[in-house]
Amino acid sequence: LENKILALEARVPKTYPEVKFLNYLSRKRILITGGAGFVGSHLVDRLMLQGHEVIVADNFFTGRKRNVEHWIGHENFELIHHDIVNPLFIEVDEIYHLASPASPPHYMYNPVKTIKTNTLGTINMLGLARRLNAKILIASTSEVYGDPDIHPQPETYWGHVNPIGPRACYDEGKRVSETLTYAYAKQENMQVRVARIFNTYGPRMHMNDGRVVSNFILQALQNDVITIYGSGQQTRSFQYISDLVDGLVALMNSNYTLPVNLGNPVEHSINEFASIIKDLVGGRSKINHLAEVEDDPQRRRPDITRAKKYLNWEPKVDLNTGLQKTVDYFRQELHRFKHSQRN
Numbered sequence: 375l376e377n378k379i380l381a382l383e384a385r386v387p388k389t390y391p392e393v394k395f396l397n398y399l400s401r402k403r404i405l406i407t408g409g410a411g412f413v414g415s416h417l418v419d420r421l422m423l424q425g426h427e428v429i430v431a432d433n434f435f436t437g438r439k440r441n442v443e444h445w446i447g448h449e450n451f452e453l454i455h456h457d458i459v460n461p462l463f464i465e466v467d468e469i470y471h472l473a474s475p476a477s478p479p480h481y482m483y484n485p486v487k488t489i490k491t492n493t494l495g496t497i498n499m500l501g502l503a504r505r506l507n508a509k510i511l512i513a514s515t516s517e518v519y520g521d522p523d524i525h526p527q528p529e530t531y532w533g534h535v536n537p538i539g540p541r542a543c544y545d546e547g548k549r550v551s552e553t554l555t556y557a558y559a560k561q562e563n564m565q566v567r568v569a570r571i572f573n574t575y576g577p578r579m580h581m582n583d584g585r586v587v588s589n590f591i592l593q594a595l596q597n598d599v600i601t602i603y604g605s606g607q608q609t610r611s612f613q614y615i616s617d618l619v620d621g622l623v624a625l626m627n628s629n630y631t632l633p634v635n636l637g638n639p640v641e642h643s644i645n646e647f648a649s650i651i652k653d654l655v656g657g658r659s660k661i662n663h664l665a666e667v668e669d670d671p672q673r674r675r676p677d678i679t680r681a682k683k684y685l686n687w688e689p690k691v692d693l694n695t696g697l698q699k700t701v702d703y704f705r706q707e708l709h710r711f712k713h714s715q716r717n
């Protein structure tokens with residue numbers, strides 16, 4: 375033990391990625407709830423590199439310290455272990471409110487907690503923003519459109535959601551979260567932003583979050599059967615993480631207060647998506663059709679006219695480029711996992 379302590383004391387100082395210098399007038403204190411998760415950690419990177427002070431509040435339900443560990447110890451960064459179902463008292467200028475499980479197996483694991491996070495948690499964050507007169511951006515979702523009967527989905531569409539189905543804890547939770555946001559905005563004269571995020575993928579996605587991107591890539595990398603739920607004719611539109619981060623920051627910095635779709639409008643059936651992954655990864659995986667999932671939305675594609683017009687935003691990363699980076703990440707993760715099991 376003594377030797378280990380000596381080794382720790384002799385440790386070379388950690389080096390951090392280089393951040394821009396901002397003077398105190400342009401540097402903001404920014405809270406990111408759920409900042410140790412997939413989307414949140416990429417947003418942390420962007421705002422840290424821009425020179426802002428970033429505070430992450432996360433209960434580590436699906437997030438990991440490892441996603442932000444490269445900032446731990448940096449003077450502009452703070453990581454707070456906090457469950458947003460409980461009030462948080464800090465001083466900030468802006469809030470990106472992302473805390474919520476996002477993948478179906480995660481949000482269905484404890485539906486009551488998912489509802490609490492999206493209702494009580496959102497009330498706590500809106501209350502904080504009101505007290506501080508801070509701008510707040512809420513991460514909503516394409517799931518507010520449910521199994522849509524309008525295609526593609528514009529923000530003016532009110533949605534088609536089963537209020538008592540297995541996805542309701544998330545879909546209705548996010549719908550209430552939006553309702554709360556606009557009720558506070560109107561009643562308390564607050565500055566709010568609402569991003570309706572469509573399926574997003576990229577490095578730092580959870581290995582076992584059960585989503586189609588992670589499942590198919592892992593299955594292909596390990597020569598396992600690729601599992602398609604149902605006919606595979608259902609569609610999704612996949613956006614790369616850096617495009618989403620561009621959109622979130624552009625939305626926060628805009629003057630636009632109504633909900634904005636952030637997603638990539640290039641749509642694929644799940645059957646096509648399985649072939650794309652198989653071609654990209656190679657290997658010997660076979661494709662198998664399993665039972666369909668209850669209330670699975672059959673079509674999903676964002677209408678991004680609003681984001682183009684008001685944010686001057688549109689996705690830049692094509693599916694192959696983004697998937698290649700994601701495959702590389704999963705390959706490394708598998709290697710790391712196998713290595714750590716051997717030790």
Ligand code: NAD
Pocket residue numbers: 407408409410411412413414431432433434435436437438456457458459471472473474475476477480491495513514515516570571572573574575580
């Ligand atoms: P994620 O699961 O990787 O990250 C969510 C983070 O929130 C995790 O770090 C988790 O630990 C934290 N969290 C959950 N409950 C919490 C609580 N009660 N208190 C504090 N922290 C809590 O998911 P993600 O993909 O990064 O999603 C981030 C946000 O974006 C979510 O609000 C999600 O609904 C939304 N969104 C994501 C997608 C997508 O495709 N990834 C699509 C639509 C919407």
Ligand code: UDP
Pocket residue numbers: 477478573584585586587589590601602603604608610644667670671
């Ligand atoms: N899906 C699939 N096989 C899997 C995982 C998901 O066929 O191993 C399907 C799922 O039924 C849905 C689509 O892929 O139609 C996207 O699922 P995901 O859980 O990634 O996200 P969702 O958009 O449903 O929230």
